[in-house]
Amino acid sequence: MRILTALGTALVVTALGTSGLAAKTLRMADSTDIAAMDPHSMTESNTIGFLNHVYEGLVRYNDELQVEPALAASWEFVDPTRVRFHLREGVTFHNGNPFTADDVVASINRAADDSSPVKSNLPGVASIEKVDDLTVDLVLKGTDPIVLNYLTNIYILDKEWMDKHDALLPSDIRAGKENHAVANSNGTGPFMLESRQPEAKTVLVANPNWWDTPKHNLSRIEFSPIASDATRIAALLSGELDFITPAPLQDIERINGSEGTSVIEGPELRTIMLGFNYGDTLHDSNLTDANPLQDLRVRQALNMAIDMDLIQKKVMRGKSRNAGLLVAPPVPGYDAALDERSPADPAAAKALLAEAGYPDGFEVGFDCPNDRYVNDEEICQAVTAMWARIGVKAALNAQTKSKHFEKVLAGTSDIYMVGWATLPMLDSYSVLSALLHTKSDRMGAWNPGGYSNPKIDELTDKVAVELDQAMRTAMMSEALGLAKDDVAIISLHQQPLAWAVRDGVNLKVTADNKPRLWYATVD
Amino acid sequence: MLAFIVRRLLQAVLVMLAVALIAFAMFRFVGDPVNSMLPEIATTEDRQALRAQLGLDEPIPTQFAKFIGGAVQGEFGISYRNKRPVSDLIVERLPATLELVFAAALFALLMGVPMGVYTALNRHGFVSNLLQIISLIGISVPTFVTGILLILIFSVWLNWLPSFGRGEVVQLGWWSTGLLTISGLKSLVLPSVMLGLFQVTLIMRLVRAEMLEVLRTDFIRFARARGLTDRAVHFGHALRNTLMPVITIAGLQLGSMIAFAIITETVFQWPGMGLLFIQAVSFADIPVMSAYLVLVALIFVVINMIVDLLYFVVDPRLSVGGDRA
Numbered sequence: 057m058r059i060l061t062a063l064g065t066a067l068v069v070t071a072l073g074t075s076g077l078a079a080k081t082l083r084m085a086d087s088t089d090i091a092a093m094d095p096h097s098m099t100e101s102n103t104i105g106f107l108n109h110v111y112e113g114l115v116r117y118n119d120e121l122q123v124e125p126a127l128a129a130s131w132e133f134v135d136p137t138r139v140r141f142h143l144r145e146g147v148t149f150h151n152g153n154p155f156t157a158d159d160v161v162a163s164i165n166r167a168a169d170d171s172s173p174v175k176s177n178l179p180g181v182a183s184i185e186k187v188d189d190l191t192v193d194l195v196l197k198g199t200d201p202i203v204l205n206y207l208t209n210i211y212i213l214d215k216e217w218m219d220k221h222d223a224l225l226p227s228d229i230r231a232g233k234e235n236h237a238v239a240n241s242n243g244t245g246p247f248m249l250e251s252r253q254p255e256a257k258t259v260l261v262a263n264p265n266w267w268d269t270p271k272h273n274l275s276r277i278e279f280s281p282i283a284s285d286a287t288r289i290a291a292l293l294s295g296e297l298d299f300i301t302p303a304p305l306q307d308i309e310r311i312n313g314s315e316g317t318s319v320i321e322g323p324e325l326r327t328i329m330l331g332f333n334y335g336d337t338l339h340d341s342n343l344t345d346a347n348p349l350q351d352l353r354v355r356q357a358l359n360m361a362i363d364m365d366l367i368q369k370k371v372m373r374g375k376s377r378n379a380g381l382l383v384a385p386p387v388p389g390y391d392a393a394l395d396e397r398s399p400a401d402p403a404a405a406k407a408l409l410a411e412a413g414y415p416d417g418f419e420v421g422f423d424c425p426n427d428r429y430v431n432d433e434e435i436c437q438a439v440t441a442m443w444a445r446i447g448v449k450a451a452l453n454a455q456t457k458s459k460h461f462e463k464v465l466a467g468t469s470d471i472y473m474v475g476w477a478t479l480p481m482l483d484s485y486s487v488l489s490a491l492l493h494t495k496s497d498r499m500g501a502w503n504p505g506g507y508s509n510p511k512i513d514e515l516t517d518k519v520a521v522e523l524d525q526a527m528r529t530a531m532m533s534e535a536l537g538l539a540k541d542d543v544a545i546i547s548l549h550q551q552p553l554a555w556a557v558r559d560g561v562n563l564k565v566t567a568d569n570k571p572r573l574w575y576a577t578v579d
Numbered sequence: 580m581l582a583f584i585v586r587r588l589l590q591a592v593l594v595m596l597a598v599a600l601i602a603f604a605m606f607r608f609v610g611d612p613v614n615s616m617l618p619e620i621a622t623t624e625d626r627q628a629l630r631a632q633l634g635l636d637e638p639i640p641t642q643f644a645k646f647i648g649g650a651v652q653g654e655f656g657i658s659y660r661n662k663r664p665v666s667d668l669i670v671e672r673l674p675a676t677l678e679l680v681f682a683a684a685l686f687a688l689l690m691g692v693p694m695g696v697y698t699a700l701n702r703h704g705f706v707s708n709l710l711q712i713i714s715l716i717g718i719s720v721p722t723f724v725t726g727i728l729l730i731l732i733f734s735v736w737l738n739w740l741p742s743f744g745r746g747e748v749v750q751l752g753w754w755s756t757g758l759l760t761i762s763g764l765k766s767l768v769l770p771s772v773m774l775g776l777f778q779v780t781l782i783m784r785l786v787r788a789e790m791l792e793v794l795r796t797d798f799i800r801f802a803r804a805r806g807l808t809d810r811a812v813h814f815g816h817a818l819r820n821t822l823m824p825v826i827t828i829a830g831l832q833l834g835s836m837i838a839f840a841i842i843t844e845t846v847f848q849w850p851g852m853g854l855l856f857i858q859a860v861s862f863a864d865i866p867v868m869s870a871y872l873v874l875v876a877l878i879f880v881v882i883n884m885i886v887d888l889l890y891f892v893v894d895p896r897l898s899v900g901g902d903r904a
Contacts, residue, residue: 088858092662290730
């Protein structure tokens with residue numbers, strides 16, 4: 057009898073399912089699995105992006121990458137170092153708990169805890185204070201014009217739920233204990249976690265009680281990681297998937313040429329660049345007593361010798377966007393007038409080298425990753441060949457990203473490739489503070505070569521606290537212009553961003569490479 | 580007997596220690612895990628704090644001692660990337676890899692043995708020559724190419740079988756199995772063919788060579804003289820005498836199949852230990868890498884020890900101390 061009832065229920069459910077109650081499932085694959093469900097346990101952008109479907113911050117980026125209200129309905133600066141957030145009323149977590157100021161306080165404290173890697177994404181926050189049940193004050197260490205940008209990435213968890221599962225702090229690796237939030241979740245977002253098998257499948261279902269009016273029509277998202285490019289594309293072509301990211305450049309034509317699938321593309325925020333060693337000697341060179349890279353003319357020559365048009369056409373298959381500046385157009389501080397990249401001129405480059413005292417060029421080390429950026433190793437090979445034409449013999453060392461960045465950050469590289477998307481703050485200050493500012497404990501973490509320009513430092517420090525948006529942007533453009541004049545770092549291009557979908561999936565590429573499926577519809 | 584086992588066990592411990600040392604030394608060369616754990620904008624200060632938190636700033640002998648201390652208790656710490664205990668991650672992935680390896684081994688035996696027998700009995704037949712040529716291709720084509728080809732034919736063109744993953748799995752206690760669902764079984768086909776193809780060739784050639792050898796021996800001649808049927812001679816006498824070395828080799832190959840499953844698992848996104856290891860390498864996830872290496876070494880050591888013991892049982896000449904002589 058019980059079996060019969062179960063069967064009957066199953067039949068009814070099936071009938072409902074097929075009777076067009078719009079059960080829209082989106083099956084997607086990325087190249088890596090999300091690291092964990094705990095939004096404060098890591099800062100990988102693909103995981104953070106995916107978790108935004110389950111968890112939300114006080115504010116969020118919309119599909120145009122503008123900050124808009126999310127869990128905070130509105131906010132105001134009470135004074136320059138105190139932001140008051142008025143929380144949205146009537147929001148509930150997936151387990152039904154109401155969303156209140158206590159949750160915000162507990163979550164911000166959790167993210168800013170010493171054991172949390174996310175605290176690096178919250179540099180300006182001093183403390184968080186509850187005002188009443190639906191109001192909180194964020195106290196800043198100093199004026200911070202881009203605090204809202206940071207907050208898009210800081211997700212809010214339910215305090216009661218964390219309390220119950222002993223998860224008020226993120227996992228502490230040294231303690232050797234797993235945190236409940238790593239495999240479970242309880243957010244406020246448009247989708248709820250249904251099941252998760254790491255490295256195999258993570259299933260989300262639509263949250264019927266979401267506070268926002270859904271623009272999507274999905275009832276279910278099935279996420280699978282597929283590391284192998286060939287397999288990921290095969291699964292899309294065979295109809296096992298509806299959406300894949302990324303779509304490798306060399307396969308774009310094939311996907312577009314196949315029936316029922318197409319590639320959606322756009323420029324990414326990430327700018328690819330080459331940094332220099334500014335020390336007194338080179339690490340890998342025939343010159344032992346001098347560093348030619350300290351000479352502006354040498355840096356100009358190296359920049360001039362690179363034919364980006366050729367690289368754009370041949371290596372990037374016409375999909376990249378050559379850059380003269382260190383930031384992409386959507387990033388505040390970008391200045392179109394400065395973005396021009398002059399055409400390659402090997403003859404002039406050679407003349408500059410001669411003028412600098414290196415008519416026959418020199419040997420120099422050149423480090424690249426081979427699995428981090430789009431066609432990274434190929435770009436470096438092309439650049440090496442172009443430098444060879446002006447006599448500079450670069451010893452190219454292309455290796456896996458973990459090795460590459462270890463070497464770069466240790467400051468033992470002469471010329472190195474690095475890409476910068478300015479995320480999560482989406483602001484030129486990111487480039488100025490991390491790449492161009494003179495190295496110190498809190499600044500210049502990605503300036504291992506030791507570049508130092510007092511004028512840029514001064515502007516950067518002013519930008520950090522300037523609240524007037526127009527003045528701030530002007531100062532950032534000025535600093536970026538100075539860096540360009542100095543050829544402090546060679547900017548190459550913004551790499552292309554390509555996702556692929558089956559026909560009937562409507563989705564827009566966002567330049568930060570985070571799919572926002574609460575905007576996706578399936579026909 | 581006991582002395583032999585004790586000696587073998589001591590040797591095994593030495594091997595494991597050596598592997599642990601090599602694994603540990605290797606971590607110096609996989610890159611700095613801190614870089615993939617913190618956001619790009621993390622300050623130098625933050626990076627140093629995390630390094631201290633992970634104990635990466637301690638002297639190397641101290642780190643190694645801690646590592647061995649943990650490993651002995653089966654405790655490999657928390658994965659840097661997944662933030663979960665490594666032992667849990669391994670236990671979760673182990674069933675996937677073992678099911679794949681056993682399916683592949685079964686496929687290899689079921690295909691390889693009959694093919695070997697057939698080619699031995701019909702040495703100059705057209706089909707035999709064809710099988711020989713095909714098996715040559717099977718041995719020479721890299722496995723990832725066969726994998727991609729299988730996906731292209733059976734998933735993209737024919738749409739018969741899934742191109743990735745393990746399908747629906749059923750949880751039996753801590754063991755997750757894909758053998759009880761249709762989608763699980765379908766998902767198992769292509770990866771096990773890919774992993775087993777090389778072994779098919781190996782077993783087929785081994786069976787063929789052994790069988791030819793046995794067919795030339797006197798007792799087969801006498802069996803024929805007794806008027807036994809071909810069937811009885813070939814399968815009752817010849818094949819049975821062929822299988823002993825085949826079983827030994829197949830057993831030893833199990834270990835290398837577990838190790839080689841890395842490639843198959845990467846191509847088919849099979850959520851096993853190999854995939855876990857590959858992911859760990861690209862994120863410099865030291866706890867996961869060390870646990871995997873130690874575990875694979877352990878599997879090899881155990882298999883070798885079982886084989887040694889079997890020989891000891893089978894062949895009295897091997898009793899080293901001469902206690903049976």
